[in-house]
Amino acid sequence: MPMREEPSDPLDFRKAFKAKKRRKLGKEIILSLGEFSIVVAAGMLALNWPAGDARPAMVEQQAQALFQQASSPQFAICGRVRRTCVVDGDTFWLDGTKIRIADIDTPEIGQPRCDYEYELGMRATRRLVDLLNAGPFELRTIGNRDEDQYGRKLRVVTRNGRSLGDQLVSEGLARTWSGRREPWC
Template structure:
């Protein structure tokens, strides 16, 4: 049983509540990039179970939604949160993780707020079709 607890503690890291600003500049330690990506303890993470709108999107509607998603993730990560590694990385080298607050998925919270979609294995456009 002792070994099991050591594995559980190593598997899910908990971050104490602290201000999590939006990233700016080159030195990134603890900050939010956008609605599904953040830096924590100097490492870059992507929330594995969602796709959020892009801040550099081609349409204003997606950029506005991306700003809302970024702000919401920033607010959520100001609480105590747990990072559960999936053991996978995306094509940009970001660690894919599940993030939870009070045992509830942050990804599911963003989806419920209309600020993210469930990840379908590929990026989907948020801009309305012309």
């Protein structure tokens, strides 16, 4: 059996870790510069329009929408690292906090009971990714419970006063939460 070679320098691990942190910091700086450039470009466009023209207000609104999209967290379906991602149609992580959408129930994808449940659950999961990435949203508590028995924060997710859970229900990808899970098969 071949022996594992020990690193010659015990600080190699620390060097690699610090290099990884520097790369991550560089990405954050690039994102911030990108947000800054959107605002500067919109401001320059607005300054070049003739006085009395309604276009600067339109450009300002478009720039504000672009800035909100650039500064909103971007979601994907969760992998190994779970910081800001979607677990399934009614559960997601936001900045390291696990959140259960309190007003709906969606099909399971982790342990589905039939193919239909899995397929519908995957559609709900992908749709939740799209909805969360569509722009800023609010998280509101519901009732007097802050967490469920699994430690997930119970929240209603809204945008412009409308529940994203209600939107999933209207699209046939979720059910309104009745207080208990019901079968999908």
